[in-house]
Amino acid sequence: MGLLVFVAVLVLEAAVLAFGQTGFVSIDCGFAGDDNYSDDLAGGITYVPDGAYVDAGENRKVTTVYRKKGPRYKTLDTLRSFPSGQGQRSCYSLPTSPGTKYIVRLEFLYGNYDGLDYLSLSFNLTLGVNHWNIVNLDTDDDMYGYRAYAAVFEAWANWAPVCLINTGGGTPFVSTVELRPLGSLPYPAMGNQSLSLYERKSMRRSADDEIIRYPDDPYDRYWYARELKADDHASIISNTSAILSKGSFEVPSRVLQTAFVPAGSSKELALQSKTSDTPLPRDHSVILHLVDFQSNATREFTVSIDSGTPTSPINPPYLEVMSIFYWSSGSEGWSIKLNATAASALPPILNAYEVYSRIIHDNPTTFPQDFNAIMAIKYEYGIKKNWMGDPCFPPEFAWEGVQCSNDGDRTMRIISLDLSYSELHGLISNNFTSLTALKYLNLSCNQLDGTIPDSLRRNNGLVVFSYESDGDMCKKSRSKNRVTLAVSVVASVLVVSVLVLAYLIWRAKRKPHYLSTDHPPTVPELMEASGHRTNHWDHLQRPENRRFTYEELEKFTDNFKRLIGHGGFGNVYYGCLEDNTEIAVKMRSESSSHGLDEFLAEVQSLTKVHHRNLVSLHGYCWEKDHLALVYEYMSSGNLCDYLRGLSIANF
Numbered sequence: 001m002g003l004l005v006f007v008a009v010l011v012l013e014a015a016v017l018a019f020g021q022t023g024f025v026s027i028d029c030g031f032a033g034d035d036n037y038s039d040d041l042a043g044g045i046t047y048v049p050d051g052a053y054v055d056a057g058e059n060r061k062v063t064t065v066y067r068k069k070g071p072r073y074k075t076l077d078t079l080r081s082f083p084s085g086q087g088q089r090s091c092y093s094l095p096t097s098p099g100t101k102y103i104v105r106l107e108f109l110y111g112n113y114d115g116l117d118y119l120s121l122s123f124n125l126t127l128g129v130n131h132w133n134i135v136n137l138d139t140d141d142d143m144y145g146y147r148a149y150a151a152v153f154e155a156w157a158n159w160a161p162v163c164l165i166n167t168g169g170g171t172p173f174v175s176t177v178e179l180r181p182l183g184s185l186p187y188p189a190m191g192n193q194s195l196s197l198y199e200r201k202s203m204r205r206s207a208d209d210e211i212i213r214y215p216d217d218p219y220d221r222y223w224y225a226r227e228l229k230a231d232d233h234a235s236i237i238s239n240t241s242a243i244l245s246k247g248s249f250e251v252p253s254r255v256l257q258t259a260f261v262p263a264g265s266s267k268e269l270a271l272q273s274k275t276s277d278t279p280l281p282r283d284h285s286v287i288l289h290l291v292d293f294q295s296n297a298t299r300e301f302t303v304s305i306d307s308g309t310p311t312s313p314i315n316p317p318y319l320e321v322m323s324i325f326y327w328s329s330g331s332e333g334w335s336i337k338l339n340a341t342a343a344s345a346l347p348p349i350l351n352a353y354e355v356y357s358r359i360i361h362d363n364p365t366t367f368p369q370d371f372n373a374i375m376a377i378k379y380e381y382g383i384k385k386n387w388m389g390d391p392c393f394p395p396e397f398a399w400e401g402v403q404c405s406n407d408g409d410r411t412m413r414i415i416s417l418d419l420s421y422s423e424l425h426g427l428i429s430n431n432f433t434s435l436t437a438l439k440y441l442n443l444s445c446n447q448l449d450g451t452i453p454d455s456l457r458r459n460n461g462l463v464v465f466s467y468e469s470d471g472d473m474c475k476k477s478r479s480k481n482r483v484t485l486a487v488s489v490v491a492s493v494l495v496v497s498v499l500v501l502a503y504l505i506w507r508a509k510r511k512p513h514y515l516s517t518d519h520p521p522t523v524p525e526l527m528e529a530s531g532h533r534t535n536h537w538d539h540l541q542r543p544e545n546r547r548f549t550y551e552e553l554e555k556f557t558d559n560f561k562r563l564i565g566h567g568g569f570g571n572v573y574y575g576c577l578e579d580n581t582e583i584a585v586k587m588r589s590e591s592s593s594h595g596l597d598e599f600l601a602e603v604q605s606l607t608k609v610h611h612r613n614l615v616s617l618h619g620y621c622w623e624k625d626h627l628a629l630v631y632e633y634m635s636s637g638n639l640c641d642y643l644r645g646l647s648i649a650n651f
C-alpha cells in the first residue's frame with residue numbers, strides 16, 4: 001500500500017513536469033536578453049522577455065545589494081520602469097482566451113534600481129479599465145520593497161490589459177508579470193466582477209520566506225506561510241499522510257498537511273487580520289480550506305466570519321478537503337472564528353485560507369470583438385503610438401486615431417479609425433472588417449499594397465474609406481514612392497454620385513418619356529434631400545466625365561484581361577486609355593447583390609458625410625445593361641506595358 005502511494009506520487013510529479021505550465025505566460029520585465037530561460041527556484045518555470053507585451057518604459061536592474069535579499073527569483077533582478085507624468089497609464093497586454101478564468105500576478109522589487117533610495121513608492125493598478133489595487137511598496141521593510149499583487153478574473157477578450165497608473169507617488173515599475181489559467185476552479189470571478197487577492201496563507205512555520213507554488217500547485221498560486229503568533233492561542237499540527245481528495249479548489253497537499261488547532265484544551269480557534277496591514281475593503285470574501293488528517297474521531301464546529309452568525313455545525317471529513325466560501329460586507333479587516341460543538345471529540349482545525357476583495361467591472365469597456373480586431377491590427381502592422389490598455393476608456397487615454405461611441409452604455413464601439421501617416425506596410429488587413437461599427441477608416445499616406453479585402457468592400461457603403469497614398473496630401477510623408485493603388489475609392493461621394501447619375505440614366509432608358517431630357521426630372525428632388533448634393537451634381541455635370549461605350553471598355557481593358565479586384569458591386573479590371581492613362585474599370589455585374597435602389601439608399605447616407613474625393617473619375621459607361629465606372633489608376637510600375645504583353649519582368 002505504502003509503495004503504491006509512493007509510485008502514484010512519482011507518476012503525478014512526472015505528469016506535472018511534463019505537461020505543466022500549460023497556458024502559463026511568465027514575463028520577466030526589463031529582461032534584456034533575447035532568449036527565454038527557466039528558473040529552478042521558481043519550479044523550473046520558463047520566463048520570457050517582455051518586449052512582446054509592452055510598448056512603453058525602459059529596462060532597469062536592481063542594485064546588487066538588494067538583489068541578495070528577499071525572494072531570490074531571477075525574474076526580480078530586472079524590471080521595467082515607466083517614467084511618465086502623473087496620471088499617465090502604462091500597460092501590459094496579456095493574451096487570454098475569452099471566458100477562461102485566470103490568475104494575473106504582478107511582482108515588484110524596487111531594489112533601489114534608480115539610485116534614488118525611495119523609502120516608499122505608490123501607484124495604482126488597473127485590470128482592464130477598472131481599479132484593481134494601490135501598489136504600496138515599503139522599501140525599508142525586511143522584503144526591501146518586494147510585493148506581489150494577484151487577481152482572479154474571467155477573460156472577456158483575446159487580450160487582457162493590466163495597467164500601472166502614475167499617481168504621483170513615484171515612478172511606476174514592475175518586475176514580473178504572470179498569467180495562469182485556472183481551469184474550472186470555482187473562484188467567483190465572472191464577467192462583471194474579479195477578485196483582488198488580499199491574502200492567501202497556509203498554516204505552517206515558514207522557512208525563510210518560502211512560498212509554496214508551482215509545481216506543488218499546478219495553477220502556481222502563491223501560498224505564503226501564516227506563522228503562529230502568541231495571540232493566536234493556537235498550535236501547529238502536521239501530518240505528511242496523503243490527502244485523499246483534491247477538493248474543488250485543488251489546494252496542493254503540501255499546503256494542507258499543516259494546520260492550526262486551538263492551544264491547550266480550548267475548543268475555539270480565532271484568527272484575525274492585523275490592524276497594521278493594508279486596509280481590506282468592507283466588501284470581501286473569505287475562503288477556508290479544511291481537512292482533518294489527525295484521526296477519524298468526530299470533529300465538528302461552527303464557523304463565523306467577520307463576527308457574523310455562526311454556521312450550522314460542519315464536519316471536515318477525514319483526509320478529504322472541504323472548502324468554505326463566504327462573501328462578507330461591513331467589516332474592516334477579516335476575522336475567522338471556529339467553535340467546536342458540544343458533540344465534538346476534537347477541536348476545530350484550519351489548514352489554509354484565502355481572502356479577496358472585489359474588483360467591480362462597472363466602467364465602460366470596448367466591445368470585445370472590436371478590441372480583438374484592433375489588437376490584431378496593432379500587431380499586424382506593429383503600431384505603437386499610445387496603443388495600450390483599453391482603446392476607448394477612459395477617454396483621456398483613448399488610442400490615437402481611434403474614436404469610440406459613447407452612448408452611455410457600458411460597451412463602447414470603435415466607430416472611427418484614422419491610420420493616415422502611420423507608416424503601415426503590407427496588405428490591407430482583413431481585420432478591419434471585424435470592426436463592424438466602423439463608419440470611418442482613413443488609411444491614407446501609408447505604404448500599403450494590394451486590393452481592398454472583399455469583406456471590407458462588401459461593407460463599403462457604410463464606411464467612409466480613405467485610401468490615398470500619393471498626391472499633394474501625402475507630400476509631407478517621409479516616403480516619396482508611388483504606391484500601387486488598386487481600387488482607390490470605395491465609398492467616396494463621387495462614386496455614389498455617379499451611381500445616382502447612372503441610376504437616373506437607367507431609369508431614363510426604362511421610361512421612354514424621360515429620354516428626351518438631359519437628365520430625368522427626379523434629379524432635383526433627390527438633390528433637395530441634402531444641401532451637399534447640389535455640388536456633387538454640378539461636379540458630375542463637368543464635361544471631363546467622359547461617357548464610354550462598352551466596346552471602348554473592351555478595347556481599353558484588352559477584353560477584361562486583368563482582374564484587379566472584386567466587390568459587392570462586381571469586378572474591377574485594369575485598363576489603359578489611348579493616351580496610356582491607366583484606369584480601373586468597375587463593372588456592375590448582373591449577379592451583384594447590390595441592387596441599384598440599395599445603392600441609392602447608401603448614396604443618401606453617404607452624401608451626408610463630407611468626404612474629399614481621392615482619385616479622379618474618368619467617366620462611366622451605361623449601355624446594353626452594362627453599367628461601369630472608370631477611375632484613374634495609380635501604380636508603381638508600367639501596367640500598360642504589361643497589358644500589352646511588352647514587359648512582364650516586373651510581375
Ligand SMILES: *[C@@H]1O[C@H](CO)[C@@H](O)[C@H](O)[C@H]1NC(C)=O
Nearest residue numbers: 024026035036037046047048
Ligand atoms: C523558449 O524558447 C525556445 C527556443 O527559442 C522555444 O522553443 C520555446 O517555445 C520558448 N518557450 C516559451 C515559453 O516561450
Ligand SMILES: *[C@@H]1O[C@H](CO)[C@@H](O)[C@H](O)[C@H]1NC(C)=O
Nearest residue numbers: 087124131133134165166167
Ligand atoms: C488610484 O486609486 C484610488 C483608489 O481607487 C483612486 O481614488 C485614485 O483616484 C486613483 N488615482 C489615479 C490617478 O487613478
Ligand SMILES: *[C@@H]1O[C@H](CO)[C@@H](O)[C@H](O)[C@H]1NC(C)=O
Nearest residue numbers: 190191192193358360361362
Ligand atoms: C454580475 O452579474 C450577475 C448576473 O450575471 C448579477 O447577478 C450580479 O449582481 C452582477 N454583479 C455585479 C457586481 O454587478
Ligand SMILES: *[C@@H]1O[C@H](CO)[C@@H](O)[C@H](O)[C@H]1NC(C)=O
Nearest residue numbers: 238239240241242293294295
Ligand atoms: C497521521 O496520519 C495517520 C494516518 O494516515 C495517523 O495514523 C496518525 O495518527 C497521524 N498523525 C498525527 C500526528 O496526526
Ligand SMILES: *[C@@H]1O[C@H](CO)[C@@H](O)[C@H](O)[C@H]1NC(C)=O
Nearest residue numbers: 294295296297298299317318
Ligand atoms: C476510524 O478508524 C478506525 C481505524 O483507523 C476504524 O476502525 C474505524 O472504523 C473508523 N471509524 C469511522 C467512523 O470511520
Ligand SMILES: *[C@@H]1O[C@H](CO)[C@@H](O)[C@H](O)[C@H]1NC(C)=O
Nearest residue numbers: 268302310337339340341342
Ligand atoms: C461556542 O459554542 C458553544 C456551544 O457549542 C457556545 O456555548 C459558546 O458560546 C460558543 N462560543 C462562542 C465564542 O461563540
Ligand SMILES: *[C@@H]1O[C@H](CO)[C@@H](O)[C@H](O)[C@H]1NC(C)=O
Nearest residue numbers: 158372373374376430431434
Ligand atoms: C485577423 O486576421 C487574421 C488573418 O486574416 C485572422 O486569422 C484573425 O483571426 C483575425 N483576428 C481577428 C481578431 O479578427
Ligand SMILES: *[C@@H]1O[C@H](CO)[C@@H](O)[C@H](O)[C@H]1NC(C)=O
Nearest residue numbers: 420442444445466473611612
Ligand atoms: C485622411 O487623412 C488625411 C491625412 O490626415 C487627410 O488629409 C484626409 O482628409 C483624410 N481623409 C478623409 C476622407 O477624411
